[in-house]
Amino acid sequence: MNTNQIIVLIAAILLIGFIIWWFFGKHQETAENANVTKGKQEADVVVNGGYSPSTIVLEKNVPAEVNFDLKDSTACLSHVVFDQLGVNKDLSKKDVTPVKIPTNKPGEYDFTCQMGMFHGKVVVK
Amino acid sequence: MKLSNIKRFWIALILSIPMIIQMLAMPFHWMMPGYNWIAFITTTVIMLISAAPYWKSAWAAFKKHNANMNTLVAVGTSVAYFYSIFAMFTNRAVYFESAAFVTIFVLLGDAMEEKMHSNASNALSKLINLQAKDADVLRNGEFVKLPLKEVHVGDILRVKPGEKIPVDGTITEGTTTIDESMVTGESMPVTKKKGDKVVGATINSNGTFTFKATKVGSNTMLSQIVELVKKAQTSHAPIQNLTDKISGFFVPAVLIIAIITFVIWYVFLNASLVNAILFAVSVIVIACPCALGLATPTALMVGTAKSAKMGVLIKNGEVLEKVTNIDTVVFDKTGTITIGKPKVTDIVGDSKRVLTVATSLEESSEHPLATAIIKKAKEEKIAPVKVDNFAAIEGKGVKANFNNHTALVGSNKLFANSNISQEIQAEAEQLQNEAKTVIYVGLDQQVIGLIAIQDVPKPSAKAAIAELKKRGLKTVMLTGDNKNVAQAIGKQVGIDQIIAGVLPTDKVANIKKLQKAGNKVAFVGDGINDTPALSTADVGIAMGAGTDIAIESGGIVLVQNDLMGVVKALDISKKTFNRIKLNLFWALIYNLIGIPIAAGLFAGVGLQLSPELAGLAMAFSSVSVLTSSLLLNKAKIAGTSTQTA
Numbered sequence: 210m211n212t213n214q215i216i217v218l219i220a221a222i223l224l225i226g227f228i229i230w231w232f233f234g235k236h237q238e239t240a241e242n243a244n245v246t247k248g249k250q251e252a253d254v255v256v257n258g259g260y261s262p263s264t265i266v267l268e269k270n271v272p273a274e275v276n277f278d279l280k281d282s283t284a285c286l287s288h289v290v291f292d293q294l295g296v297n298k299d300l301s302k303k304d305v306t307p308v309k310i311p312t313n314k315p316g317e318y319d320f321t322c323q324m325g326m327f328h329g330k331v332v333v334k
Numbered sequence: 335m336k337l338s339n340i341k342r343f344w345i346a347l348i349l350s351i352p353m354i355i356q357m358l359a360m361p362f363h364w365m366m367p368g369y370n371w372i373a374f375i376t377t378t379v380i381m382l383i384s385a386a387p388y389w390k391s392a393w394a395a396f397k398k399h400n401a402n403m404n405t406l407v408a409v410g411t412s413v414a415y416f417y418s419i420f421a422m423f424t425n426r427a428v429y430f431e432s433a434a435f436v437t438i439f440v441l442l443g444d445a446m447e448e449k450m451h452s453n454a455s456n457a458l459s460k461l462i463n464l465q466a467k468d469a470d471v472l473r474n475g476e477f478v479k480l481p482l483k484e485v486h487v488g489d490i491l492r493v494k495p496g497e498k499i500p501v502d503g504t505i506t507e508g509t510t511t512i513d514e515s516m517v518t519g520e521s522m523p524v525t526k527k528k529g530d531k532v533v534g535a536t537i538n539s540n541g542t543f544t545f546k547a548t549k550v551g552s553n554t555m556l557s558q559i560v561e562l563v564k565k566a567q568t569s570h571a572p573i574q575n576l577t578d579k580i581s582g583f584f585v586p587a588v589l590i591i592a593i594i595t596f597v598i599w600y601v602f603l604n605a606s607l608v609n610a611i612l613f614a615v616s617v618i619v620i621a622c623p624c625a626l627g628l629a630t631p632t633a634l635m636v637g638t639a640k641s642a643k644m645g646v647l648i649k650n651g652e653v654l655e656k657v658t659n660i661d662t663v664v665f666d667k668t669g670t671i672t673i674g675k676p677k678v679t680d681i682v683g684d685s686k687r688v689l690t691v692a693t694s695l696e697e698s699s700e701h702p703l704a705t706a707i708i709k710k711a712k713e714e715k716i717a718p719v720k721v722d723n724f725a726a727i728e729g730k731g732v733k734a735n736f737n738n739h740t741a742l743v744g745s746n747k748l749f750a751n752s753n754i755s756q757e758i759q760a761e762a763e764q765l766q767n768e769a770k771t772v773i774y775v776g777l778d779q780q781v782i783g784l785i786a787i788q789d790v791p792k793p794s795a796k797a798a799i800a801e802l803k804k805r806g807l808k809t810v811m812l813t814g815d816n817k818n819v820a821q822a823i824g825k826q827v828g829i830d831q832i833i834a835g836v837l838p839t840d841k842v843a844n845i846k847k848l849q850k851a852g853n854k855v856a857f858v859g860d861g862i863n864d865t866p867a868l869s870t871a872d873v874g875i876a877m878g879a880g881t882d883i884a885i886e887s888g889g890i891v892l893v894q895n896d897l898m899g900v901v902k903a904l905d906i907s908k909k910t911f912n913r914i915k916l917n918l919f920w921a922l923i924y925n926l927i928g929i930p931i932a933a934g935l936f937a938g939v940g941l942q943l944s945p946e947l948a949g950l951a952m953a954f955s956s957v958s959v960l961t962s963s964l965l966l967n968k969a970k971i972a973g974t975s976t977q978t979a
Binding site: 210214215217218221224225228229231232233234236257258259261263280281282283284285286287288290291292294295296297323324325326327 | 601
């Protein structure tokens with residue numbers, strides 16, 4: 210084993226360690242409250258390599274819309290799916306795509322991209 | 335500037351032409367003058383236009399501790415590209431074409447995927463398009479054409495031959511035949527007359543008629559079907575929990591495997607740096623979480639839409655999965671196996687007196703058998719007498735005060751303490767053996783006569799039950815009727831087991847009993863009276879009655895009141911679920927075989943993949959899963975006469 214190979218081996222082990230820590234370690238998630246104005250609430254979600262924020266908190270009994278702003282041009286994130294609500298929206302048709310969320314009872318609605326690789330949720334409190 | 339994937343693909347393909355020429359000329363030992371520079375410039379442009387979006391998305395995901403298929407594409411292409419730049423300036427062999435072709439193939443895969451995905455979800459928009467755009471509405475004594483939005487409940491509408499019926503309603507004038515295939519899946523036109531219900535979006539064929547709108551907007555049957563299919567299409571099947579788990583660690587795991595591949599080749603097998611890199615890049619590029627992710631949702635999308643076209647509405651992926659395990663099908667008798675429109679066939683005793691007592695009592699009852707008695711009395715021109723102290727005794731019959739006598743009308747259970755003559759008893763048994771339901775009529779503890787009522791099995795019942803048996807399913811009939819009647823009907827349609835004399839409240843208990851015995855039970859009922867039984871069974875199949883889709887009660891709703899629908903529902907669910915399993919199997923096997931090959935595990939026997947081929951295989955895997963889902967449209971389902979594609 211020459212020096213180069215040893216350096217590569219050490220670098221590889223460090224890199225694997227980093228990947229495990231980065232992707233599987235505990236990391237804080239962002240949660241955001243919706244803006245309530247004039248009996249209506251809205252929240253914006255930027256879609257770019259995932260959803261930010263990935264958790265949106267809505268108030269109960271106030272009509273709500275979550276606006277998805279697609280900044281990602283790959284096929285992966287082009288649709289957003291709320292499986293409990295029967296919503297499957299193509300985000301690439303408009304700059305910002307609103308999705309209405311029922312707020313008549315508290316609960317959680319998960320949303321994903323169409324292949325289920327990216328996750329987010331809307332919490333009604 | 336926003337470019338679609340397909341445009342990016344074409345730009346990249348055109349830019350790659352010099353590299354393609356060089357590849358083809360390679361066996362003839364011809365080198366394009368200044369190839370390195372040409373490849374560097376064209377690949378750089380390809381990277382900027384076509385690969386950069388993947389890099390950008392992957393980086394954004396990375397910052398959020400996420401990784402997906404874009405991460406793999408980004409890492410694969412950037413390693414090949416930047417290594418080639420380094421190689422070019424240090425006079426080593428370059429691999430620009432790997433970076434370029436991987437990008438091209440991934441883009442091609444993405445573009446095809448988008449196209450096919452929209453094909454898969456198209457069925458739904460086709461359903462919505464079935465709706466008429468306007469309607470002839472009666473306003474101020476004249477029919478005027480109005481857009482659909484301005485039609486209200488209670489409006490009188492006119493439909494001419496060949497026109498689409500705009501909304502749901504009841505015919506007020508005229509007779510016609512209507513093609514209802516778009517909502518029921520039944521290709522034979524149905525004859526309709528005054529008082530019959532019509533469904534929006536169906537096509538009027540020969541007569542002109544007017545009808546009163548009963549449901550408009552989002553309440554119409556079509557809107558409800560569309561809403562239901564929409565929910566079913568986006569629903570989650572429990573089998574997806576597996577893929578969700580896998581997708582959570584798939585990409586980081588592939589990155590780790592790629593690093594290990596590199597280390598093994600470079601450090602332990604003393605391969606050259608460039609070969610080790612190529613193996614690692616192939617691993618990254620061939621791994622395809624997309625195929626896994628697409629396997630379930632696309633099959634669900636196609637399967638639920640196809641079944642809706644056949645008049646079978648499946649609530650969600652969970653129901654679909656449960657259907658696959660069903661081994662027992664329990665049917666309600668009245669209205670499910672039988673037509674549900676019983677007729678009086680015989681009257682024993684003084685027929686006028688018996689009928690008078692019966693019709694007077696049954697007038698206040700809502701039981702289907704009561705309808706038959708009242709109808710018969712009307713035919714015989716017998717007017718009901720007013721009774722008081724009316725009481726319904728659940729599952730047994732009714733009781734009232736008839737001209738100061740206690741009158742009872744109902745099953746023999748009601749007459750446990752009464753006198754029944756030998757003669758009448760014998761008559762009753764005889765009638766029951768003929769599959770007739772016997773209603774006893776009593777006055778003051780004395781049975782004065784019998785009314786025999788018959789409800790005939792639906793024409794399709796026998797064939798449907800035979801089909802179910804052919805599939806190895808046990809068939810059971812549940813009924814409140816007398817044992818003899820039930821057995822006679824059961825024999826006619828060929829049912830395996832009969833549970834007779836069941837009170838409505840005991841239906842649930844009987845289903846639970848079957849479940850306790852280890853059976854997976856589907857219950858088929860009419861959705862209105864059978865709600866508890868439908869929700870107790872593993873799968874509730876509600877037979878559609880008219881224009882109401884009572885989806886809350888059943889996991890599957892049959893739009894048509896036809897038992898063949900049960901066979902169709904089971905078939906399409908099984909076909910869809912099997913397709914999901916096949917897709918998942920293929921996606922898993924593809925990765926399990928593809929990754930080791932790409933890693934060079936079989937390089938010893940001459941089997942290895944360049945990054946370009948790995949990219950092509952990756953694009954092919956997700957496209958093949960989608961193709962497999964779309965092929966569900968062509969699957970043959972029992973009982974469908976016309977092939978819908």
